[in-house]
Amino acid sequence: MQIFEYNGSALVAMVGKNCFAIASDRRLGVQLQTIATDFQRISKIHDRLFLGLSGLATDAQTLYQRLVFRHKLYQLREERDMKPETFANLVSAILYEKRFGPYFCQPVIAGLGDEDKPFICTMDSIGAKELAKDFVVAGTASESLYGACESMFKEDMEPEELFETVSQALLSSVDRDCLSGWGGHVYVVTPTEVKERILKGRMD
């Protein structure tokens, strides 16, 4: 029994022209059994910063609560929102604190930094950051997602085209993974608005 594959998950974040998209699947399972088909894997930290957590659902929930707590404290002290780069460092530090008893999660962080420049990164369960200029993936379907994103990605996509690309990459990858799927949840974030869309794919 693999702990990272206990609940099943798929996450992807992609960079476009002054925008980014972050998408996840919607399945919550317990090994072979599906418990729910409306599980939220992506959470908003603030209007320009989103966090997706793949891996063990209980640790994702605990980690999310700890991170929201730390961000709210930061907001009180600094009187502003955290930059995505700073938040990524915070997540990395919190994960490494538990180096010898880790949270079984792989986070995907996506945000708009200074001058509305999109920022995405992922890290492993002990906080090793992986910055990328194009896309990052996580979860049980990550290998399929790497292939799909690599072939479908183009530089400087506008939000509508980015949404299409991310959606197609997500749906085609989770269809090859029995532990993730049951639809998709896509957030496309530009400096002016956040568009949240639900995808209907193969419901199995």
Next chain:
Amino acid sequence: MECVFGLVGNDFAVVAADTSAVHSILVHKSNEDKIMILDSHKLVAASGEPGDRVQFTEYIQKNVALYQFRNGIPLTTAAAANFTRGELATALRKNPYSVNILLAGYDKETGPSLYYIDYIATLHKVDKGAFGYGSYFSLSMMDRHYHSGMTVEEAIDLVDKCITEIRSRLVVAPPNFVIKIVDKDGAREYAWRESVKDAAAASA
């Protein structure tokens, strides 16, 4: 094996649990009530290790009562569910409880709700949920026949369908079940479904 399941209806939530207390091959008793009335408008149906089940649910019950004494108002179902998850999550990496919980409740503002909390503290709000080997049968039965806004009669009929399915298809099917309901009038026992009555003690 222990069977617990529940669903949300029109203005109520119903949970059912088997009533066998089993140790290895021996059935100690077949009228063990595994659905605790947490407070006036909440039910906790728990399955798992017997000691942990009783200890943990009583602990939650007393803390929920303490909150009401201290603050003068009862906890909402969502708050009670999150508190329960927090306790399970804190204990997870120290001294884990092996208890799976379905928490059903009715709040005046938000109506009925059902929360799925598994033993590793995964929390999810659901319309229908189940634990144990019986879940393979009851979840499928509910997937087929459940629709939102069911009346009490329809819901109890569905519960009975699930019990019939478990009795006929599970190899070590528990013979007896208890059904409890929670609605605006409070949490109460609805019915027992017994196919084996405890034999009266033989007269000396």
